[in-house]
Amino acid sequence: MPRPIGRFCALHPGEVLCTDPTKVTYAMPMQEDAPTNADSRLREMATGVEQEGKDAGIGDLVGGLAAVIISTEPGRLMRAVGELLATTGYEDGEGFRDEECLRAAVLRCPGSADMVLQARPAPHPAFAALNTAPRARALPSTRLETLVFPVRDLEDYMAIQRKRGVRFLSPEIVTADRYRFIQTYPSRFTGNSLGFIEWEKGVRGIYRPDHAGPLELPEKPEHPHLQRIGPLDHAATRVRAGDRDPAILEFLSLTGYRFSFAVPVESQNSLTSVTRRNPEDCAMVFTSGLSPFRDEETSGPTETFIHRYGPRVHHLAFRTEEIRNTVTALERDGLGFLDGMAGSEEEGIHQIFTRPSPHTMLVTEYLHRYGEFDGFFTEGNVTRLTAATARQD
Secondary structure (H helix, E strand, O other): OOOEEOOEEOOOOOOOOOOOHHHOOOOOOOOOOOOOOOHHHHHHHHHHHHHHHHHHOHHHHEOOOOEEEEEOOHHHHHHHHHHHHHHOOOEEEEEEEOOOOOEEEEEEOOOOOEEEEEEOOOOOHHHHOOOOOOOOOOOOOOEEEEEEEEEOOHHHHHHHHHHOOOOEOOOOOEEOOOEEEEEEOOOOOOOOEEEEEEEOOOOOOOOOOOOOEEOOOOOOOOOHHHHHEEEEEEEEEEOOHHHHHHHHHHHHHHHOOEEEEEEEEHHHOEEEEEEEOOOOOOEEEEEEOOOOOOOOOOOHHHHHHHHHHOOEEEEEEEEEOOHHHHHHHHHHOOOOEOOOOEEEOOOOEEEEEEOOOOOOOOEEEEEEEOOOOOOOOOHHHHHHHHHHHHHOO
């Protein structure tokens, strides 16, 4: 049986791990024809996937996002933890070191998914195989690896997905001290793995194994502006133009989320698509090109980012109050931004992107929705934020 390493499973000794994404079976096939990325076509296919999931009971089994798991290089873990503590509303929860020398830090924010940061002694081959793009290969362990969702009955969930041909990183459910866990191979479309966790009755959010030793974490700065930064609003993944539809359909089929809408930015060859479970849960956003990458001069910031870094989560967005004062205070603390604020209070929303973290490669977004604004974002904001990513190194 696989043994838990923090939240992850170690493979059976001698088990061969497939590191070539093209050899792994997924819920959705790759798109063989030229991408059309038409909402009408995707919406029709999504409706079928959503109905199939409803009939199978996926929506009743899977809940909203429970945690994100971010891996770093061993020497950068504490700097990544300190960075998140100093730039978000998250507090240090627990740190531990297990017998396999995996070090982990769990950060928490009320009403939000947990942030689990970890550093392994060596890169995990399934994820290191994805970090081979020109700007990613220097940090082979660094990426947001896994999006974790709670499941009511893990056996039932696995039985449904195995009938669809979905493969998991471990052949069996991993049983830890307070939960059971399984995760998919990282997707060929997104580079993300999806994890599914069933907590012991009455327990949630305790990841530390009983045998693990303590790990001291950095202290959170006592800055008032950090109290104005709230829960995780959405995670945004960059995918290639030809993979936009199968990436979204695959995610829907595994989680019970629903396709909501998409906003094209033709001037920047970019298309941002939103999936949601319900308005209260963390949304999942997929941004692709409208047409495939040709060269860095003409392909636009989205396809250029993927060419440089590979498909991956690009940013995490946090709901923020008093965003102007908060951003001013963060800048005073030394945090850099890709551009100024997008949107306005009159339009109902403000958004802004930071420069990418040198420790996680992730951009942070701060957003503030005002009053009666009931949309997710505006077309003008999407256009400006997409343009801002062209300034990313």
